Amino acid sequence: MAKKESTFLNMVLTLLIITGLSSLALSGVFELTKGPIAKARKEKKERAIKAVLPEFDTMLLKMVMPETGKDSLEFITAYEDSLWVGTAISTYTYKGYSGLIKLMVGLLPDGCIERIAVLEQKETPGLGTKIADEKFKHQFIGKDPAKYILKVKKDGGDVDAITAATISSRAYCEAVQRAYDAFKRDGGNK
């Protein structure tokens, strides 16, 4: 088959057909994957909530505006037999080495940290990504931020920073502090 001439009409028609077909294919794929993508996101969040709180049977959602920061935090208040067992707070910081880090912080009614899970991060692989490792996260468990200073040791706090990832560690502390402050101001259970 001979090559098509590069006439104006030929070129316009070719591009029109190609872009048309590709939009059609993409909208099809988008429709197909819309469900699974939303499901994967939801599952991830639910897993994180379950991971940072004690056993619970019902949960309530609300948005709380922190004193510092641009975005509101999502509070997930959890109840077991209508007794308040803790609050999971989806918090964030923009001070990570590559910007945004999102954490899910589980706080007990007395303000102590139950557990923390990393929701989103773009830190340097192998360095900053260690904020998601047990070794780093473990030091926060059971700590009360009223007495435990959420700053890395270099800045006069109580947190052991990750070797060669002080900025990520600092950002992590800031995000937890933000969640705690908002929790204290809000009372957590109103």
Added chain:
Amino acid sequence: MSQKKNFTKGFLKENPVFVLLLGLCPALGVTTSAFNGLGMGLATTFVLVMSNIVVSLVKSSIPDKVRIPSFIVIIASFVTIVELTMQGYLPDLYEQLGLFIPLIVVNCLVLGRAEAFASKNTLKSSVIDGLGMGLGFAMALTILGGVRELLGNGAIFGWKFIEGDGILVFILSPGAFIVFGYLVALLNKINKTT
């Protein structure tokens, strides 16, 4: 060129990363672990094979002057398909590679093969070329990622066998260039002797 040669050229003789030096942005950017390298390599292979198929099918009905924009649209469509599918079914891998998946569009390897090979050859040769080149790319990325993970983290495919931190520079970008340089030298040596 026989089809067998056509397939195997991507691994050593014309390895896209180590010999043709194409697609270096993802090759250096994502290869902080062997698993990331493999995932990126396989995603690129898929896009490469699909775009080679389509380009080789429509090559005679695309006027010369608009061939590049047409190829780009075709490639971009397949990349978006990979991105959406991965996001839905492999969310963990997507999170690791997220930033680099859209970059497959501008991976000169994909456009290069469409322009230099698929637009001039038959469907069968184009598929084989895409597979060979793609797997060669995946192999190169896995080796690069494996070496960096081993030296920088004391692990391979996430399986840690040396305790402690490792040589951090290999995880960071300078380490990518260092490992890459040595691997290029090694492959040139192998290609010269065979």
